[in-house]
Amino acid sequence: MKQAIRALSLATKILWILIIFFSITAVYSAANLRISFGEPKTSFSNGIISLSTPLFINNTGFYEITSTNITTHIKDRDNKTISASTTIMPTIPPNHNIQKTHNITLNLKNLTKEFPYLAFNDSVFNIHTFVALRFANVIPIQMSTNATMLWGAPLYNFSIGEISLNHAKKRLIVPLSFENHAFFSVNGTMRLEVYNCENEQISTAEVLIEVTPGSRFENSVEMNVDPSKLTHEGQIHVFFETSMLSFGPIVKSWVVSHG
C-alpha cells in the first residue's frame, strides 16, 4: 500500500511539474509568436482578379506550429460563396520563420454567370478570413476576421430605350445605356440580336465598347433590318464579350414605334 501511495505521489508531482512547465513555456511561446500580413497586391488577367497577400509567421517560441492553413471565403449579400481560397503552410519549427503568399482569386467571367444580378447591381461582399493552426501539437488555435468589399456593377442601370424604325433607311434604332461602376474597364464588344414575335432573327449588330470605370455608356445602335420580317414587337438579346467578363444574353422585349 505504501509503495503504491509513494508511486502515485511521485507520478502526480512529476505530472504537475510537467504541466506547469508546459503552461509557462506555452504562454511565453504564444506571446512571442508574430503573425503579420504584408501589402496586398492585385492583378488582373483574363477575367480573373488575384489578390495576393504575403503572410509572415515568426515562431520564436519553444514549440512547433503545425497544420497551419488560411482560408478566405468571399460571400455575396445572400451569404452564398463567391470564392474560396486556401493556403496550407508547412510546419514551423521553433526559432524559425516562414513567409507565404495567400492568393484570393475571383473569376469575373464565372461570377456574372453564376450571379447575374452582380452585373447590374452594386453590392457588398463579405470577406471571411480564417486562420487555423496547431500549437505545440496539442492546442488548436483558430483566428478569424471579417471584412467587407464594395462591388460596383459593370453594367449598372442597363437599359434599352424606345426602339424606333427608320423606314427610309430600313434601319432599327436601338438606344442603349449603362454605367460602369466596376473598378475595371468594360472593353470589348457588345452584340445585339433582334427577334420578331415569331422568334425569327431579323437583325444583328456588333458594337465596340470602351467604358472606363465610373463612366456612362449611352449610344444608339443602328441595325439593318428586313422590313418583310418586321413585326410590331419582339425581343432583343444583348451579349457582352469583354476582357473581364462574358455576359449574355440580356433579354428585353421591344415594341416598335414607327418613326
Add this chain to the structure above:
Amino acid sequence: MDNRIKWKAFSKKMIPKILKASLSVVILYFLLFYFPTLVMSSFITSEYKPFIDTFAAIAIFFVFITQLASGTIFQYMFGAARALFFMIFFMQVSNSGAITGNFEAISILVDLRVFFAMLIAIELLEFGKNLFEAVNFLSEKVETFRLPVMKH
C-alpha cells in the same frame, strides 16, 4: 486545571498548523490569484475571470483546511474532495471545448480540451492517491489499536 492542560496541548498542536496553513494561503494567493491577474489581465476576458477566481478561491480553501486537518483522516478526505471538485471544475470549463476572445477585429478561439484532459487525469490520480492514503491511515490506526500490551 484539566481543561487548561487540554487547551495548552491543543494550542501547541494547532498553532503551528494554523501558521503553516496561513503561510500556504499567502503563497498560493500570490501564485494563483495575484500574479495571474497582474500578468495576464490583458489576455483574460471578463467572461473567464470568474473561473480563475473560483479556481484560486477553492484551491486556497482546500489547502488551508487540509493543512489544518493534517495528521487526521480528514486530511485525506479533504484531499479527495479537492481532487473531485477540480475534476468537475475542469470538466465544466472544458465543456464548451474552447476559450474565445477578441483582439480588435480578430476573434481568437483556443481549444484547450487536451490540456484540460491532462489536468483531469492528474486530479484523478490525486483522488486515487488520497483514497489510498485514507485507507492506509485507517489500517495503521487499527493496527496500532490492536497491538498487544506487554505485561511484566
